[in-house]
Amino acid sequence: MPARKAPSPEEAKKLFLSYPNKKLSYWAEEWGITIERVRQIKLESGVGSKFDINIDIVKKIADKIEKGEYTLTSIELYDNFPIGREAFMTWIRKSKDVENLILKAQETAKRNKLNPENKECKKCNSIKSIDEFTKSQRYIDGRLPWCNICINNVLKLKKNLEKKHVDYVKKKNLLNHLLWTKITKMD
Numbered sequence: 001m002p003a004r005k006a007p008s009p010e011e012a013k014k015l016f017l018s019y020p021n022k023k024l025s026y027w028a029e030e031w032g033i034t035i036e037r038v039r040q041i042k043l044e045s046g047v048g049s050k051f052d053i054n055i056d057i058v059k060k061i062a063d064k065i066e067k068g069e070y071t072l073t074s075i076e077l078y079d080n081f082p083i084g085r086e087a088f089m090t091w092i093r094k095s096k097d098v099e100n101l102i103l104k105a106q107e108t109a110k111r112n113k114l115n116p117e118n119k120e121c122k123k124c125n126s127i128k129s130i131d132e133f134t135k136s137q138r139y140i141d142g143r144l145p146w147c148n149i150c151i152n153n154v155l156k157l158k159k160n161l162e163k164k165h166v167d168y169v170k171k172k173n174l175l176n177h178l179l180w181t182k183i184t185k186m187d
């Protein structure tokens, strides 16, 4: 009994690229068809050898890594491409060009992570331009975790509280003074 029916050329292409080490006989058994038919499907799907590098795919994968959407080793990255992770690793090992493209993308992603254009304020949770955050060497990205507006609000609040406290102390001193005068007058 065949495990399942022969896939469409698109599905077949993805499978061939995802599992480059599987033999034609494996697919023949998996799909319940002859090896010759698998060879035909492979031909129709446009998949050559596992070492045929598709530079367009490499560039698209590098782009996703560069934007920080995925890392090279995350399986989800390859969901969008007709190639699996293991096969892609083969491409990297086989080609200096592929390796360099990926290394460059990884470096850019790392730089962007440490030096982002935007950042989420840990206080108000809005995503704001990095310029809205005051520079500080105490944090890994070199900026305070709260945006300037949130920092100013807290500073204002603190100032108000301090003013209230000063008013309170003044009032208390005045009361003490009045009380003292009263007491001494009573004497």
Ligand SMILES: [Zn+2]
Binding pocket: 121, 122, 123, 124, 125, 126, 146, 147, 148, 149, 150
């Ligand atoms: Zn904020």
